[in-house]
Amino acid sequence: MRLFSFIQNGRKSIGVLCKKDSNEFVDLCATNSSIPADLYGLIAIDPQFTKAKEALSNPNAVIKNIADIQFDILIDRPGKIVCMGLNYADHAKEGGNARPDYPSFFLRGPSSLASHQARIIRPKVSDKLDYEAELAFVVGKKGRNLTRENALDCIAGYSIFNDASLRDYQRKTTQWTIGKNFDQTGGFGPWLVTPDELPLGAHGLQIQSRLNGAVMQNANTKDFLWDVVETIVLITECMTLEPGDVVITGTPAGVGYARTPPVFMKSGDICEIEIENIGVLRNSIEDQT
Template sequence: MRLFGFKGLNGNDGVGALSKGGSDTYIDLCATDPQIPNNLQDIIQSQAHLDRTAAVIANPKAVTGNLKDVSFKVPIERPGKIVCMGLNYADHAKEGGNARPEYPSFFMRGPSSLTAHLSPIMRPKVSDKLDYEAELAFVVGKKARNLNLENALDCVAAYSIFNDGSIRDYQRKTTQWTIGKNFDQTGAFGPWLVTPDELPAGCHGLSIQSRLNGQVMQNANTKDFLWGVAETIVLISECMTLEPGDVVITGTPAGVGYARTPPVFMKPGDVCEIEIESIGILRNTIADE
């Protein structure tokens, strides 16, 4: 299933499922079955809601709509935790002047830093050093603590795409990266959630690419992770309890703007696209705060 939250022309919140075949139509889950919640966070943590969702998608009489008539919402609008990884690709660690790490870097994002598919990424008033980072995201569907490699993937409800927009000068003001990663509306998330049954286990072997105004900036593959999705869950869950609706961002490959000569930063009017094979394309324009 490929599920997304939206706001319709009437201003109502809803949840849609992409129609199969790559068309511009979607299935309006809530209009078809009013017992389905109008937010994805409630759906992904309930097997009963997921079963009802699957039944609507299979229903030939389901209510449909056109994607051009909706505004995409952030898939999980108020996650309890957004756990982000750094230095999960050896080539990115190298371009930043770091040796191959023995343990990943972790930092947190807050919900106010998120922005949706086709909504702007905001360049803040205090900096012009807004950088892009193409990343795979996954959403937790069930409580997870002290998992192992054999059962870690069982807690994943869905996968998505993230652009970890980073304010580089603020990121380097301290030894912790948090301040440069939490400016309002800098972390693009979407466009939809894809359930694991549609993807390789742990999203292994998928191409991942960022494009700025059509130019390829990052081009890699998730097989190059230093820590795959299952290993990442093991590492995090030995420290904290992952809960339904938590989001984990898995790190970016080489090719980011600050490491280029000369550096390339996003500016108002730019269009940044992040594409992950078999998931889709996350597209955002850049605007000034």
């Protein structure tokens, strides 16, 4: 299934595509009023999406068209957004880093998120807004000290993230947090794809970023230094992953700051992140007013 958050006529709801490449979807909340109006709430009570499956097969389901709605942030208020850095050897190398012994973890806040088709905002204080294509996954089941054998059981689904970063602010300190948390810089969506539609652990998927149609990054999730299973094991050594949490898994080589000359996103640009069998996350870039 492919589930997404949307707004129509001021009302929040959840949609599920009728078919993988269809523009038609079932409005879950209009079909079943007991379904929460946000994915965070639905995952909390129904991580297997039983209600969504029932609505999808309901002959009286309310069918709508994607052209008529506005996408909302997929998980708009996650409890935590755990991000990885340096999870591709080629990206670590282009940043002047040796292959790390341990990934760089940092956190994003909810105010940094932007929905599919929304604007990513370049702030007034910097012109060094960079793109980063990343695989995301959303937690559906609480877990601590998970193992290789049970790590994937905690995943509700996979999505796409653009970890847009203000490079000058990222490098003001040894901690990356400030450069990764400007308001409305993290594109997230368009939908949550359930694990049954993808290879185990989302392994072997092509991942690509395009800026105004030009390919900037082109890699594959098989190139992870720490795959999804290992990532979950490492994180849950430290903290409990809870339903609705989001994990961002790192970006490959080809980012703008490492190019000669550097390439940064500016107002009017269109940035697309595509992951095989998941979809395309598309955001325009606009200067802060």
